[in-house]
Amino acid sequence: MSWRFNALVLTTILALGFSALATSEPRYVILLIGDGMDDSQITLARNYLKGAQGRLQMDSLPFRSSVQVITMSEQDPSKPVYVADSANTATTLATGQVTSRGRIATTAKTDKDLTTIAELAKAAGYATGIVTTASITDATPAAFISHIGLRGCQNSERMWTATSLDKSRQGCEADLKANGGKGSIAEQIAEGTTDLILGGGNKHFQIMAETTDQTVQSIAEANGYSVIHNTKVLQAMTGEEKILGLFARKTMEVKLRGKDDRKAEHPKRKIKNWLSWSPNTATLPEPMQCEANPDFANTPTLPTMTQAALDLLVKRGGDKGFFLMVESASIDKQAHRRNPCGQIGELEQLDDALKKALTFAKQHANTLILVTADHGHAAQIIPLRYALPKKLSTPDKAKFDKSKADIYSPGKVALLQTADDQIMVINYATNNASSADHTGTQVPLMSNQPLPGMMQQSEIFSIMQKYLQL
């Protein structure tokens, strides 16, 4: 198999969209990634936030493609693997190359560094920025601004302990500075050239850098970074210095949670039914609504970080322009936890960040906005053909007014009471483990610029590269 992009598709895109750009004007690329945000996750969020007929901000983007997510086997890179992780997909978005799961901008099996769009843009004189709700050392941001064999090697203490998903690889010994490598992800970021990096993961910067008695933060400061820890300081920045904003110890808090912190739950089977051959009647979880996560109150929102990034990068980019990646990471992380309200709030954050990007694009003609997902996720919207708890009041109540269901999901479900006062049933049933699985579906790509109907994920890199004339 060949892993190259489709030259014809790119030619079409160029002919359709980019030819009219004035070459002397600054150019801006804003790549927004909803981690795990496939069509199913988008629909459930829209249904809850805007109603079944409502429109998200992303629904207003005039052009759409669908993206084949391609993953290599580490053992045999000529073979595909059908479900990706965020490390290999972020690598593809950042570098245009396909790799294996767990890898951060390095090649499968041969472990060579791959040049990223942020590095190419920086070298060409653009400002570059990364905004995420995850640790800035987490897989998606890391793949744009570092190179390492395993995503787990986020700081110097994890260089021996990190393991691949399949347990076949452990540690990043070759990447140790002592072995001539570039060190952990945090160290690479601290020593890097990215103009602005905002997100969580402060803990990784308070650890001593390899073979030094300095924290990684102090190394970043020595490298010219203003390291900041709260939004007020961020708002006061002028863009004169490089900025490393660390607003949480690890992943940033999420916006929404289920009422009383409820997540999806197993339908409750009566004990006698576990041992019986008769139909397994069960009681479904009580319907619920989402509520504000109280721990989110002091967290800078994704749109706030995005606006700050746009304001600062447009200054630093000057006549050239910038590349900015914005990730809503916890759509994925909350889906893993089977927490529909969590993932809905994080999709809303991405949509609100997009609103900032669209306003920027109105004011700056040569702006390419791309909104995509890296891979699919577990949650499905399934029918309400179950019994519902008696206290529930909906227009369809009469049919379901009993406490027993004999048809139900074998996984975990949540019954969300929407703004339309109807019940939406969300199902997580990819596995029986503590973390729900990614899925292998093709994912959406939306843009303010023309796109072909179908693409491979590596072509997103190529579109950005061409737009920035790299």
Add this chain to the structure above:
Amino acid sequence: MSWRFNALVLTTILALGFSALATSEPRYVILLIGDGMDDSQITLARNYLKGAQGRLQMDSLPFRSSVQVITMSEQDPSKPVYVADSANTATTLATGQVTSRGRIATTAKTDKDLTTIAELAKAAGYATGIVTTASITDATPAAFISHIGLRGCQNSERMWTATSLDKSRQGCEADLKANGGKGSIAEQIAEGTTDLILGGGNKHFQIMAETTDQTVQSIAEANGYSVIHNTKVLQAMTGEEKILGLFARKTMEVKLRGKDDRKAEHPKRKIKNWLSWSPNTATLPEPMQCEANPDFANTPTLPTMTQAALDLLVKRGGDKGFFLMVESASIDKQAHRRNPCGQIGELEQLDDALKKALTFAKQHANTLILVTADHGHAAQIIPLRYALPKKLSTPDKAKFDKSKADIYSPGKVALLQTADDQIMVINYATNNASSADHTGTQVPLMSNQPLPGMMQQSEIFSIMQKYLQL
């Protein structure tokens, strides 16, 4: 809530795409529906048929939109229901109006007939055709050429017994001819004006029509239809007569099946683990490939029927043109049965029918091709992070070479050995009943003409209506 389409979107489409059409040339609309064919079902079929990097015919279509599938509550049509069935979605595609589940071109609650695109096209002088692999009386084809309160009322014997999914409604008494109605779906088709109807469902036409001693087939013949039962006769048709092709008793046979007719299966848990609190180890099903379904040999394929329809309708449409709907129905029906090979073969049939449509479009300039799904379905591609049976040989074998998995789907899974000699795991876990569920995801729309990035399902009707100047 208002259920109207977005006028702005349509204006954009008209501006982009249709303005260049010569008004005097014939116009052709070919609507291809993959029943249940969401992004996940497309990806698993592509992975199996073409490889992870391969391309389906539909992937070559240059324009894409995503479609909000909207369903009303029968009890309170101001409220949405989050998972559709094929009756209400086909009604929306055929009429531009949203209705409740089970309804065939009639309004929710008020039970008024809704005019369909086929009826509008016929009245304006176009030829009209319906091709399906289901019974031609099944929900999707029926919604284009008949009007009735419940999809189950396919023939005169079912007018009392058909029930809605939620059991709240039974029978189609108001639609009985004795009560001034139009009779069952089969009778309406037999008495209709559609130029060409090809598919299964012969049994519904061998039943006596209501209050007559004539079969429905003989009524169709009296109404000018050539009723045919095999492909050879179809190939010999000249287009002078209306054609009713009935090639199977009920649903037509499908192209592919699992080796030895295997479908998805439950991971096998050891009996002691059913009663134990220890991790529930299980043995996964043996990997398999798909094979030709021997019963398919004498079945006309969907591309064969589509080609015949194109050839005959272009004659009957003359200077005006035609409207043709082509449905691959058993993507859905095989997904309900948790039969991945079945659904893959039927998606391939749709893709091959599309190839015929694309060739037609090359020869006939004013041709609008739309490929879409009516609703989402159950199957997901999940990771291979399970134990695999010992005899399996894949590049990743080493990691999985044990017969116990302690992480597995709580539903049913199939392990498909693809052309890339890798294992793709397909999961069906929406419920514990005999038939897997539809899901509520937004669905793809692909076209040879420009589309907005996001649409409501009713807007597909509007696009066809505008294209045919109805």
